[in-house]
Amino acid sequence: MQQLTVELGERSYPIFIGSGLLEQRELFAPYIAGKQVCIVTDDTVAPLYLDALCRTLDGYQLSRVVLPTGEAYKNWTTLQQIFDTLLASRHDRRTTLIALGGGVIGDMTGFAASCYQRGVDFIQVPTTLLSQVDSSVGGKTGINHPAGKNMLGAFYQPRAVIIDTASLRSLPPREVSAGLAEVIKYGLIRDETFLDWLEANMQELRGLDHDLVTQAIARSCAIKAEVVAADEREGGVRAILNLGHTFGHAIEAQQGYGQWLHGEAVGAGMAMALDMSRRLGWIDAAACDRGIRIIALAGLPVRPPETMTPQDFVRLMAVDKKVLDGQLRLVLLEAIGKAVVTAEFDTETLQATLAQGHP
Amino acid sequence: MQQLTVELGERSYPIFIGSGLLEQRELFAPYIAGKQVCIVTDDTVAPLYLDALCRTLDGYQLSRVVLPTGEAYKNWTTLQQIFDTLLASRHDRRTTLIALGGGVIGDMTGFAASCYQRGVDFIQVPTTLLSQVDSSVGGKTGINHPAGKNMLGAFYQPRAVIIDTASLRSLPPREVSAGLAEVIKYGLIRDETFLDWLEANMQELRGLDHDLVTQAIARSCAIKAEVVAADEREGGVRAILNLGHTFGHAIEAQQGYGQWLHGEAVGAGMAMALDMSRRLGWIDAAACDRGIRIIALAGLPVRPPETMTPQDFVRLMAVDKKVLDGQLRLVLLEAIGKAVVTAEFDTETLQATLAQGHP
Numbered sequence: 001m002q003q004l005t006v007e008l009g010e011r012s013y014p015i016f017i018g019s020g021l022l023e024q025r026e027l028f029a030p031y032i033a034g035k036q037v038c039i040v041t042d043d044t045v046a047p048l049y050l051d052a053l054c055r056t057l058d059g060y061q062l063s064r065v066v067l068p069t070g071e072a073y074k075n076w077t078t079l080q081q082i083f084d085t086l087l088a089s090r091h092d093r094r095t096t097l098i099a100l101g102g103g104v105i106g107d108m109t110g111f112a113a114s115c116y117q118r119g120v121d122f123i124q125v126p127t128t129l130l131s132q133v134d135s136s137v138g139g140k141t142g143i144n145h146p147a148g149k150n151m152l153g154a155f156y157q158p159r160a161v162i163i164d165t166a167s168l169r170s171l172p173p174r175e176v177s178a179g180l181a182e183v184i185k186y187g188l189i190r191d192e193t194f195l196d197w198l199e200a201n202m203q204e205l206r207g208l209d210h211d212l213v214t215q216a217i218a219r220s221c222a223i224k225a226e227v228v229a230a231d232e233r234e235g236g237v238r239a240i241l242n243l244g245h246t247f248g249h250a251i252e253a254q255q256g257y258g259q260w261l262h263g264e265a266v267g268a269g270m271a272m273a274l275d276m277s278r279r280l281g282w283i284d285a286a287a288c289d290r291g292i293r294i295i296a297l298a299g300l301p302v303r304p305p306e307t308m309t310p311q312d313f314v315r316l317m318a319v320d321k322k323v324l325d326g327q328l329r330l331v332l333l334e335a336i337g338k339a340v341v342t343a344e345f346d347t348e349t350l351q352a353t354l355a356q357g358h359p
Numbered sequence: 360m361q362q363l364t365v366e367l368g369e370r371s372y373p374i375f376i377g378s379g380l381l382e383q384r385e386l387f388a389p390y391i392a393g394k395q396v397c398i399v400t401d402d403t404v405a406p407l408y409l410d411a412l413c414r415t416l417d418g419y420q421l422s423r424v425v426l427p428t429g430e431a432y433k434n435w436t437t438l439q440q441i442f443d444t445l446l447a448s449r450h451d452r453r454t455t456l457i458a459l460g461g462g463v464i465g466d467m468t469g470f471a472a473s474c475y476q477r478g479v480d481f482i483q484v485p486t487t488l489l490s491q492v493d494s495s496v497g498g499k500t501g502i503n504h505p506a507g508k509n510m511l512g513a514f515y516q517p518r519a520v521i522i523d524t525a526s527l528r529s530l531p532p533r534e535v536s537a538g539l540a541e542v543i544k545y546g547l548i549r550d551e552t553f554l555d556w557l558e559a560n561m562q563e564l565r566g567l568d569h570d571l572v573t574q575a576i577a578r579s580c581a582i583k584a585e586v587v588a589a590d591e592r593e594g595g596v597r598a599i600l601n602l603g604h605t606f607g608h609a610i611e612a613q614q615g616y617g618q619w620l621h622g623e624a625v626g627a628g629m630a631m632a633l634d635m636s637r638r639l640g641w642i643d644a645a646a647c648d649r650g651i652r653i654i655a656l657a658g659l660p661v662r663p664p665e666t667m668t669p670q671d672f673v674r675l676m677a678v679d680k681k682v683l684d685g686q687l688r689l690v691l692l693e694a695i696g697k698a699v700v701t702a703e704f705d706t707e708t709l710q711a712t713l714a715q716g717h718p
Contacts (some may be wrong), residue, residue: 093682321452
């Protein structure tokens with residue numbers, strides 16, 4: 001088992017990474033303050049791991065909430081199911097919520113924990129590669145609004161993140177690729193050596209080689225923990241974690257949540273960010289092509305959907321959370337391994353990037 | 360104008376108290392970070408003060424949200440109107456929300472500010488006595504759930520509280536009494552001298568004598584600020600601010616939100632807390648009777664509704680946010696001016712208190 005820490009003063013918390021952690025009661029117990037636990041999961045993950053986790057937590061007053069699977073349900077109506085269960089079973093302020101599932105479950109459970117009785121504890125138990133390397137760490141929680149992804153939420157840190165790598169065995173190849181999008185992101189924004197390693201090992205990673213995947217998760221979590229510790233509430237540097245996400249969120253919203261996986265949209269979005277960085281002359285064609293090739297190697301799309309026009313992008317990106325005083329800001333690359341958040345680009349270059357995806 | 364500070368480190372903020380502050384642009388400007396402002400109010404307050412506040416803030420990109428009036432609308436459906444407006448008008452993370460109205464508007468606007476794009480700034484401009492002396496200060500925000508009052512929300516501090524005492528002129532007498540309930544509360548829990556002063560001046564306060572009301576607001580805010588500074592997230596002492604509220608919330612929920620005003624329910628609830636403290640032998644009959652007399656002097660009910668049974672109370676109090684590990688905790692008085700949060704009472708005494716209200 002590997003252990004990392006997200007350093008946030010009194011809100012610091014550990015990340016545990018290893019195989020079979022779901023069954024280790026002693027990992028959970030120190031992070032459960034009261035007698036009441038509510039496990040939140042979805043109808044894909046429940047048949048696989050819910051019973052096992054309940055056995056691990058035998059003796060607590062346990063509630064379970066099984067939500068419908070997918071980004072399309074990441075909304076207030078679904079969130080209400082968590083609150084209804086908590087209130088019906090009289091969960092008090094000392095309750096601990098446990099998010100058992102992918103990014104959608106983690107984001108919704110975290111937001112529910114932040115709101116319920118003005119805040120109760122929660123633990124992240126991510127079961128997909130994407131949530132293990134990204135969304136379970138850092139305290140971003142929330143739900144979608146029809147007008148924009150993750151528009152409602154809170155910065156609210158978990159008490160612990162418990163990553164059981166054994167849960168990846170059940171993951172479909174498409175979801176493995178989606179998770180690799182965020183892994184590649186860390187290389188592109190912060191660590192060229194890691195990107196080299198990913199390029200060399202991509203086929204084994206897609207095949208879920210246990211040791212290599214564990215290494216990829218640990219390095220990804222370490223980079224994320226470092227960036228979050230430097231800027232918890234995204235006043236500055238944390239925004240680099242959104243490389244490809246402004247384009248990607250627009251793709252997800254335009255296609256309808258759940259049509260493209262988040263990681264797939266981020267893959268195409270990162271390819272667009274590479275393309276735009278090249279157009280601005282910040283990186284050369286070779287670096288751009290290499291970045292795009294690695295994204296493709298992971299089995300991810302590198303162009304936006306053909307049905308999406310530049311006008312669609314402009315409209316949907318206007319509500320991005322990085323917009324400030326009416327000005328769009330994007331995460332772009334000054335070099336492979338060095339991202340910046342910037343509004344320093346001309347409209348023509350942005351338009352060319354958006355049009356490039358549109359035949 | 361008087362000025363107090365709520366001392367919360369980097370989240371510290373000022374409370375300004377005076378007549379005509381709604382028109383003083385220079386009071387607002389330092390607490391508005393961006394160009395965008397969204398004023399949230401209700402259809403009772405809007406015709407009275409919305410235009411004036413818009414004039415004061417001329418030059419900002421202003422949006423307005425006018426919600427239906429009352430506790431019955433303090434729910435997610437109403438909250439959505441705020442989010443819909445913010446997104447439709449493309450409000451970004453540097454937006455400032457302004458809550459113009461009573462406690463319901465303040466609680467909902469604060470919660471909306473805490474959630475929108477994971478948190479934007481907000482300013483409290485309370486227009487009722489109750490919100491000026493209590494709910495606008497301290498960062499408790501939230502909405503009701505059918506199963507319990509304020510069950511969903513956040514601790515989220517405003518950037519400033521701007522109390523324009525001129526707005527009290529439009530307040531109906533019933534709302535004045537409701538506000539005085541919270542003013543009396545501060546005397547009962549923390550300051551017997553203030554309670555003496557309230558008793559001596561109650562008729563003038565009900566008549567909204569400007570100087571006396573301003574003094575009452577300032578002393579109330581000072582006590583609240585002190586308690587909140589000591590315990591922002593209600594880990595301990597802050598709970599004494601809930602004297603009478605556990606009984607009161609049950610009354611509000613049982614009667615249907617909005618039937619009894621919050622302050623009226625708190626009045627009856629404080630009378631019950633006084634009665635129970637006497638039954639436990641913690642205060643004597645004279646102190647109890649005096650407390651109840653002052654509540655009645657303010658024009659408030661001192662008994663729960665006749666249609667409400669002890670069973671109703673037990674059922675509704677079981678979801679109180681002060682319940683921990685299945686045990687109900689109440690705010691009771693060890694003396695006039697000294698409140699404690701305690702689970703140290705026998706069921707028979709509680710039952711006798713609940714039954715006393717039920718003929």
